[in-house]
Amino acid sequence: MVSAVERLVLSDVEVYPSAMARLRLTQKEKQILNETVERYHRARDRHGDRIVLLRDADLPRLFTVHQREVLKKFASIDPREYGFRGPYYGLHEPPRNLVAIRGQRYRRGKEREEKKVITQYAPRHVADAWRELNGRMKEEIGKELLVVSGYRSPTYQLLVFVNSYVRNNGCSIARTARYVTLPGYSEHGNPARQALDFGTKRGTYNGHFSRTQEYRWLVRNAKQFGFMFSYPRNNKVGVAYEPWHWRYCG
Numbered sequence: 001m002v003s004a005v006e007r008l009v010l011s012d013v014e015v016y017p018s019a020m021a022r023l024r025l026t027q028k029e030k031q032i033l034n035e036t037v038e039r040y041h042r043a044r045d046r047h048g049d050r051i052v053l054l055r056d057a058d059l060p061r062l063f064t065v066h067q068r069e070v071l072k073k074f075a076s077i078d079p080r081e082y083g084f085r086g087p088y089y090g091l092h093e094p095p096r097n098l099v100a101i102r103g104q105r106y107r108r109g110k111e112r113e114e115k116k117v118i119t120q121y122a123p124r125h126v127a128d129a130w131r132e133l134n135g136r137m138k139e140e141i142g143k144e145l146l147v148v149s150g151y152r153s154p155t156y157q158l159l160v161f162v163n164s165y166v167r168n169n170g171c172s173i174a175r176t177a178r179y180v181t182l183p184g185y186s187e188h189g190n191p192a193r194q195a196l197d198f199g200t201k202r203g204t205y206n207g208h209f210s211r212t213q214e215y216r217w218l219v220r221n222a223k224q225f226g227f228m229f230s231y232p233r234n235n236k237v238g239v240a241y242e243p244w245h246w247r248y249c250g
Contacts, residue, residue, distance in 0.1 A: 002041035022081050023173055029070050030171075036067040037166045040159045049119035052183075053094050054156040056197040074162055079182050086237035086240045089190040091154040091183055097124045104146045108203025115203070120150040126248045133225040143214050148244075154183035160212055178240045187230060187247045195230060195247040210243035218246065226250045 025033065042052050043062050059068055081087075104117035106186040122130070134144045152160065162182045169175040173215075187195035200214050210216050222229070228249050231242040 012098075023073060023077050025070070025073065029073070032066050032070050033166060036063060036070055037163050039063055039067065041161055051096075051193075052121060052150075052152050052156050054159070055093070055155050056155055058128045059155065068226075071158060071193045075158055075183065077173065077182060079177045079185055082177045083238045084177045084181065084185065086181065086185055086239065088184055089186075089192075092189060092191060094121075094151065094153050095123055095191045097153055098122065098188055099124045099127050100143070101130075101147050101150065106146060106193060106199065106203045117146055117148055117199075120147045122147065122196060123191050123194055124151040125194065125250075126150075129226050130196060130250055133222065133227065136221070136225070137214065137217055141199065141213055141217055143217070144201060145195050145218075146201060146203045148199040149188065151191065151194060152186065152188040154189050155184050157189050178238065181239070187245070190247075193247045193249060195245055196227075197244050198246060199244065205244060207241075207243070215243055222246060 039062060043054075047054070059071075063071065074127075098121045101120045101122060105114050106117065107114050107171070130147060138144050161176060161182055164180045165173065165176040169179065182190060187193060188197075196205060197205075198214070198218070199209065200212055204212050204214075218227070219229070226248050227246040229243075230245050230247045231237070231239045233241045235241075
């Protein structure tokens with residue numbers, strides 16, 4: 001049975017992955033979608049780091065009925081229609097064993113101004129494995145990794161996808177699906193195989209991460225600490241190369 005999150009977003013219509021379809025939006029819905037993204041950014045400002053734990057019950061407070069109806073359409077997308085070939089993990093409420101990863105800082109740019117990474121969350125055993133990995137990395141090469149993205153609730157993952165669709169990928173589902181997975185398909189929302197996105201204390205993230213000493217150390221040693229590289233080049237699931245994205249397998 002689908003979770004409460006999916007029932008709310010889909011207005012209590014029981015939709016399973018096999019029944020999902022391609023997206024069709026009217027001009028009015030496109031306008032509503034842009035308004036939805038604006039509201040999402042305001043919600044991020046209000047909720048701060050807690051927005052990654054957003055639950056189904058929060059949506060009526062944040063979005064209008066019409067905006068939730070548009071979100072429903074995105075929640076009903078079958079990503080396999082757009083080239084995604086990864087597994088369906090299901091929709092899970094935030095687990096009770098999440099711990100906060102606070103106080104992470106980095107320096108970037110000519111000014112080397114110190115900046116703060118917003119608080120991230122991960123299951124306790126995953127956070128412990130990351131700390132153990134970091135301790136070894138610091139001993140061997142004098143470097144440490146930051147967690148720049150950890151657990152994301154299904155509700156938040158849907159909003160991340162919609163935001164990326166509008167602001168980063170030219171309103172193309174196929175392009176967006178290569179960089180952001182939909183709820184139920186994201187390793188960030190799968191506590192059993194929780195994904196962490198890593199960055200460096202020099203602010204190196206995304207594609208540039210593969211050029212760092214930290215990345216090369218990870219490739220050699222991550223498996224010892226239970227982490228696996230999820231999306232190498234030319235991977236079989238149809239996701240873009242993400243050298244910063246590692247899942248914990250224990």
